[in-house]
Amino acid sequence: MHWVFEPGFFSSGPVQVACAVGSIVAVVSGVVGVFTVMRGQSFAGHSLADVATAGGSGAFLAGINPLFGFVAGGVAGAGAMEMMGVRRARGRDLATGIVLGASIGLAALFLYLGTTRSSTTGASQQILFGSIFSVAGSTVPIVAVLSVLCLAIMALVHRPLLLSSVSIDMAAARGVRVRVVGLLYMLALALAVGLSSLAIGAILSTALLIGPAAIALRLTKRIGWAMLTASLTGAGAILLGVLLAYDSYDWSSTHAYWPVSFFIVVIIFLGYLVTELPFVRTAAARRGDDTATVTERGR
Amino acid sequence: MASTHPGAASGDLLGVEGVSVSLSGRQILDNVSFGVRAGEFTGLIGANGAGKTTLLRVILGLQRPNAGRVLVLGAPRSHRNRSMGYVPQKILLDPDMPLRARDLVALGIDGNRFGIPKPSRQRRDAVDEMLHAVDAESFADARVGTLSGGEQQRVLIAHALIGRPQLLLLDEPLANLDLKSGQEVVTLLDRIADEHHIGVLLSAHEMNPLLPVMDRIVYLAGGRAASGPTDEVVRDEVLSALYGYEVHVHTLHGRILVVAGPMEESGLPPDPSLKVV
Numbered sequence: 001m002h003w004v005f006e007p008g009f010f011s012s013g014p015v016q017v018a019c020a021v022g023s024i025v026a027v028v029s030g031v032v033g034v035f036t037v038m039r040g041q042s043f044a045g046h047s048l049a050d051v052a053t054a055g056g057s058g059a060f061l062a063g064i065n066p067l068f069g070f071v072a073g074g075v076a077g078a079g080a081m082e083m084m085g086v087r088r089a090r091g092r093d094l095a096t097g098i099v100l101g102a103s104i105g106l107a108a109l110f111l112y113l114g115t116t117r118s119s120t121t122g123a124s125q126q127i128l129f130g131s132i133f134s135v136a137g138s139t140v141p142i143v144a145v146l147s148v149l150c151l152a153i154m155a156l157v158h159r160p161l162l163l164s165s166v167s168i169d170m171a172a173a174r175g176v177r178v179r180v181v182g183l184l185y186m187l188a189l190a191l192a193v194g195l196s197s198l199a200i201g202a203i204l205s206t207a208l209l210i211g212p213a214a215i216a217l218r219l220t221k222r223i224g225w226a227m228l229t230a231s232l233t234g235a236g237a238i239l240l241g242v243l244l245a246y247d248s249y250d251w252s253s254t255h256a257y258w259p260v261s262f263f264i265v266v267i268i269f270l271g272y273l274v275t276e277l278p279f280v281r282t283a284a285a286r287r288g289d290d291t292a293t294v295t296e297r298g299r
Numbered sequence: 300m301a302s303t304h305p306g307a308a309s310g311d312l313l314g315v316e317g318v319s320v321s322l323s324g325r326q327i328l329d330n331v332s333f334g335v336r337a338g339e340f341t342g343l344i345g346a347n348g349a350g351k352t353t354l355l356r357v358i359l360g361l362q363r364p365n366a367g368r369v370l371v372l373g374a375p376r377s378h379r380n381r382s383m384g385y386v387p388q389k390i391l392l393d394p395d396m397p398l399r400a401r402d403l404v405a406l407g408i409d410g411n412r413f414g415i416p417k418p419s420r421q422r423r424d425a426v427d428e429m430l431h432a433v434d435a436e437s438f439a440d441a442r443v444g445t446l447s448g449g450e451q452q453r454v455l456i457a458h459a460l461i462g463r464p465q466l467l468l469l470d471e472p473l474a475n476l477d478l479k480s481g482q483e484v485v486t487l488l489d490r491i492a493d494e495h496h497i498g499v500l501l502s503a504h505e506m507n508p509l510l511p512v513m514d515r516i517v518y519l520a521g522g523r524a525a526s527g528p529t530d531e532v533v534r535d536e537v538l539s540a541l542y543g544y545e546v547h548v549h550t551l552h553g554r555i556l557v558v559a560g561p562m563e564e565s566g567l568p569p570d571p572s573l574k575v576v
Contacts, residue, residue, distance in 0.1 A: 038396050156413050163410035166390055166403065166443075170458075173359045173385040174411045217395040221442050226397040 009246055018132040018260070021143050022238030025199040026208070028147045030230030031154050032192040033213030034223065035185065039165050043096065044081060044186075046206040048193045050100040050107075051077030053202035055194075056127045057110035061117075066127060067139060070197040071146060074190030077103070082183050107202075130201030130261045132242065143195060150191040157184045162223065199238065200261040208234055211268035218275040237267040311370075312337050312466050312498040313358065318367035320353055326522050327353045330367070333517045333526035335466065335498040340489055342509045342529075343502040345519030351502040352388065354519070355470050358500075359385055372465070384459030388470040390451070392444035400446065400454045401426050401439045407458035429457040433487060449480030453487070460491065467491070469501040473508060481508055488512070506533070507554045533557070 009015055036045050055073020056066040081096060111124045126134060154161075160181045164171035172178050196205035216229035241264035248258040274280055311334030320328040327350045335341050345351050356362035358369050360376055369376045371383070384407075392398070404426050409416060416422070430439045433453040438446055443454060452472050459467055469488070473481040489512035492499045503509060506516065506529075516533065517526040520541045525532050532538075533555055538546050542559075549556045 034397070038393070040393075155415055158415060159406065159410050159412055162398070163406050165396075166392065166398070166406070167387050169356075169359075169361060169387045170385060170390070170455075171410070172361050173383070173387075176411045217397055221397050221399055221440075222402070223397045 009243070012246075013137065014133040014135075015242060015246060017135050017137050017140060018242045019239055020140055021135050022132060022199055022242060023235045024143055024147050025195045026212070026234030026238050027231040028150050028192045029196050029208045030212050030216070030232075030234050031151060031227045032188050033209040033234075034216060034226045034230050035154075035161060035165065036189060036209055037213040037217055041189075042206065042210050043093070045189060045193060045209050047081065047096045047100040048074045048077045048190055049197060049202050049205045050103045051080075052190075052193050052197050052205070053128065054103040054106040054110065056197060056202050057107040057114065057123075060123050060127055061110045061114040065136075065139060065142075067142060067146075067194065067198045070202060071191060071194035073103075074194040074197075075187060078183075078186035078190040082179075082186050125259075126201075128201050128203045129259055130197070130199060130204060132199050132238075132260050133245075133257070135198065139198070143198065146191055146195060150188050150195070153184050153188040153191075157181050157188075161185050200264050204261050204265055207265045207268055208238075211265075211272055212237065215268075215271050215275050218281070233271060234268075237264050237271065240264075240267055311335060312372065313500070314370035314373070315354075315358065316368050316370065318354070318357055318364045318369065320350070320357060320362065320364050322353070328357070328364070328524075329522040331519070331522075331524040332367075333524060335500050336515075337465065337498050338492055338496045339514040340492050340499045340509075340512050341501070341515045341517060342506055342513040343500055343517045343519065344504070344506045344509075345502075346504055349504075349519040350522050351504075351519060352470055355385075355468055355500075355502060358468060359383065382465045384462060384464035384467045386452070386455045386459050386467070386469040386472055389475060390455070392451075394442060394444040396442060396444045398443050399440050400435055400443055400450075401430060403443050403454055404429055404435075404457045404461055407461040425461060429461045432460070432491070433457045447480070448475045449477075449484060452476065452480075452484050456484075456487070456491070460495070463495075464497065466498045466500065469499070471502050471504070473503055473505075478508075485509060485512055510553070510555065 033045075036042060052070040052073040055069035055071070055076070057069070058073070059066045059069025062069075077099070080099060107127070111127065115123055122131070125131065160171060160176040163174065164176055164178050164181055168178055171181075192209060193205050196208045199205075200208055212230040212234035213226070215233050216226040220226045220229050241260050241262075244263040245258055245260040248263075249255060252258060313335040315331060315333050318328055318331045319326070331350075331354060333341075343351050343354065353362060357364050358376075360369075405422065407429075408422065408425065427436075427439075430436050433456050435450065435453045435457060438450055443451060446454065456467075456469075456472075467488070472484055476484065485508055488499050488501065491497070500517075501509065506513070510529070513529055515527060516529045517524050518532050518538065518541065520538070521543065523541055525537050525541050533548050535547050538548060538557060544559065546557055546559050549558065
């Protein structure tokens with residue numbers, strides 16, 4: 001087994017922290033991501049990630065834990081997007097695009113100032129593309145608390161959110177406070193993006209949010225199962241990515257650790273490709289019994 | 300003959316009294332009044348843009364009228380009115396959305412509540428019973444997004460009915476259906492209105508598919524409404540007054556045609572099967 005798990009893999013402190021943080025973050029991203037994909041808000045998720053980038057690089061410049069910057073940026077971005085209005089999709093699209101451009105510009109400035117002051121050139125890499133091996137052990141409890149908060153919000157709004165994802169009018173007619181539910185969901189999304197930024201970097205955080213959820217929606221037809229599948233898929237991708245990155249030290253020509261984020265994103269991408277394969281789709285449909293039924297009825 | 304603005308009678312399930320709505324300076328509804336009774340099927344008929352959806356939104360409390368009021372069981376409607384079920388015009392659901400037909404029906408029980416529901420036998424039985432009532436058992440476990448338009452309508456009707464409303468509002472449920480599915484939905488609604496003794500208010504731009512089941516009609520044109528039994532409203536003089544110009548009502552093989560202009564120029568032969576007008 002030594003050629004799979006390099007000596008020292010399990011006893012390495014950074015590896016243990018990476019596996020713990022990665023698994024927690026995967027569960028949060030899976031639960032929130034299913035709704036993000038279902039509501040067609042991938043772009044909103046990505047925009048929050050860009051605002052989180054600005055927050056994270058600001059935190060780096062100020063010398064505080066980037067996680068706080070990621071989360072603060074995401075929450076501020078979510079609030080701003082919510083204020084731009086729920087109904088006017090086109091106007092919001094435009095405003096969101098402009099805000100995210102400005103955020104990345106701000107991040108460029110913060111990272112430039114931060115690296116010239118402290119001459120740590122790894123900061124840009126860490127904020128933008130993540131470095132889960134450098135997460136401090138003391139961050140794990142904070143990650144756990146924010147994750148519990150995010151999951152609690154999702155448990156709270158689960159039903160009204162599902163109903164308003166089907167139809168806003170139907171939910172409103174049923175007495176759902178659509179805006180309150182939407183705002184709480186955006187808060188959960190901001191938390192998920194912030195946590196995911198810590199694991200695989202702000203720029204890549206959307207991959208962890210969207211990818212496993214998209215895979216899960218292909219394979220399951222009940223929302224609970226979709227959340228579970230997305231969480232497990234994401235956790236699997238992160239743990240495998242951590243392992244491959246750890247091993248990369250030995251086989252890479254320069255004897256350097258390749259970025260974990262690279263492996264995680266590639267694994268998620270390959271997983272998505274697999275669910276696109278015709279025979280996988282057919283098998284999933286047969287197990288799910290829905291597409292097959294529809295085909296029989298001649299649609 | 301029905302007057303153009305009859306007030307809602309007392310004892311009506313739903314009373315719409317003198318409702319006017321202006322949206323961005325344009326008058327959408329102008330002093331609209333009518334009533335809906337229990338166990339009756341009321342058709343809300345008007346061309347596209349006549350204000351049908353706006354009127355339904357006012358009744359649901361999603362749109363505030365500039366004037367007038369809506370009474371539910373004789374009292375002003377409250378924000379969280381449980382006595383109305385609503386089927387929206389169209390829902391666009393991705394086939395990948397992990398929501399089975401039975402899940403959407405279950406959301407009709409407590410979809411507005413916070414927290415995680417406790418699964419119970421009673422809950423499952425209620426969903427099964429409602430799926431049976433709308434003939435949706437054969438696709439109960441399929442994703443809603445993969446269903447045909449007619450099947451989705453059935454599921455949405457079950458979703459609206461499972462909360463035991465006294466009034467069912469449907470916005471253009473026949474718009475995207477083929478003729479056969481449309482007829483099935485109409486027959487189903489008629490049966491439900493009868494069995495559950497609820498009032499059904501259904502909007503449509505075409506009245507003919509509803510003629511066999513429609514007890515009363517609310518005819519919308521230019522933001523104004525005429526209401527009453529179908530044969531009292533769909534008449535030359537009532538509709539001409541409503542439109543503000545001369546229109547004629549023709550009946551052809553039991554189908555009603557409303558055409559503008561003097562009778563002689565319409566070129567339609569008199570129809571011996573003339574039933575209503």
